[in-house]
Amino acid sequence: MPELPEVETVVRGLRASLPGCRIVDVRLGKTDFIENPVSLVEHLPGTRIAGISRLGKFVCVELIREGPAFNSDPRIFLLIHLGMTGQLTTRNPADAVAPHTHGFFSLDDGRELRYTDIRRFGRIFLVPESLLPAFRGRLGAEPLDIGEAEFNARLGSRRARIKALLLDQSVLRGLGNIYADESLFRARIHPARLGSRLTPRQLRALYRAIRQTLATAIRLRGSSISDYVDSNGNRGEFQLRHRVYQREGKPCVRCGATIRRVVVAGRSSFFCPHCQTVPRKRRTRSLAPTK
């Protein structure tokens, strides 16, 4: 499933060849996951791709409407969330169309940008430039940009479980189930521990673990565990480095204990019960000698 490293890989691939191209035609299949399909067909043809970037798990395509009619607000942003099974690839029109392909964006150089999404958990919508800051404001901080002090403030003050906080896109933007679990393992923190119960040392370890995990995953072009492929249709390799994710019942690479799975924040959470100690239940003072 595409999380920050996968989306970053897709974005880098698209950035290598799309900027400068003009969108000449838009065709859509099923549109129940598209916020306003008519607006795509109306507004995209004729725009030029000025840049491709990533906002959390969103691919952000910067488009410029050229011509005198658009002097006031010429810039629009096409936001694409890949959901669970979304794929964004550049193809030639003659290439076979993969099943569940629901978006075709024809380019003036003859190629086609295609959106494929088996489960249609993705989202596609347009944001005018004037509304982009508001959209960005609803998302949390970029995990690779945030400083340690702000990281501590955002996570260390919260009484929710750390796993829930890592998955909450309004806290940090871009982490999903894989990288949350992998980062917690590397920081030796149990997923059910409360943010406010983390020690300064643990917060530091987590901050570093997230950065290191994401950086390595980007270097290996993401994790391909089900449908993920990059913009050229290639799979990533970070799934080979997973230490806990989907490794229930297997030995911990660090200590040999058996990896376990629990549900935290409604999500499967894989962890090593030896390396990531279970938070202690709150104790009453009954342990003190009664006399």
Place this chain on the structure above:
DNA sequence: AGCTCTTCCTGAAAGC
């Protein structure tokens, strides 16, 4: 504030 449950969707895997 934060938790659980539900909804969306499909295909893989488990169950019978």
Place this chain on the structure above:
DNA sequence: TGCTTTCAGGAAGAGC
């Protein structure tokens, strides 16, 4: 063998 059921999960919304 083949059909049916269950499950996974990102995000949003409801209800507690």
